[in-house]
Amino acid sequence: MPVSIIFERSWRTGEVPEDWRKANVTLVFKKGKKEDPGNYRPVSFTSIPGKVIILYIISKHVVEKKVVRSGQHEFTMDNPKH
Secondary structure (H helix, E strand, O other), rough: OHEEEEEEHHHHOOOOOHHHEEEEEEEEOOOOOOHHHHHHEEEEOOOOHHHHHHHHHHHHHHOOOOOOOOOOOOOOOOOOOO
């Protein structure tokens, strides 16, 4: 199945394919001694289509539930300035 069909179906239904929800987590060194496990932070690598769908679903929820009022944050999906 082409990605465009999967993407359209996900966009319409709000369901994200399981593969798109999975992420590879790796440790990235911050600073200090490399021997100290506390000097690493986990970074999650998620697929781009998965990120787009998840962002849309979260943004839609935030707008519908009025979690963030328009005056609270300038960078919402329903803000025509961006």
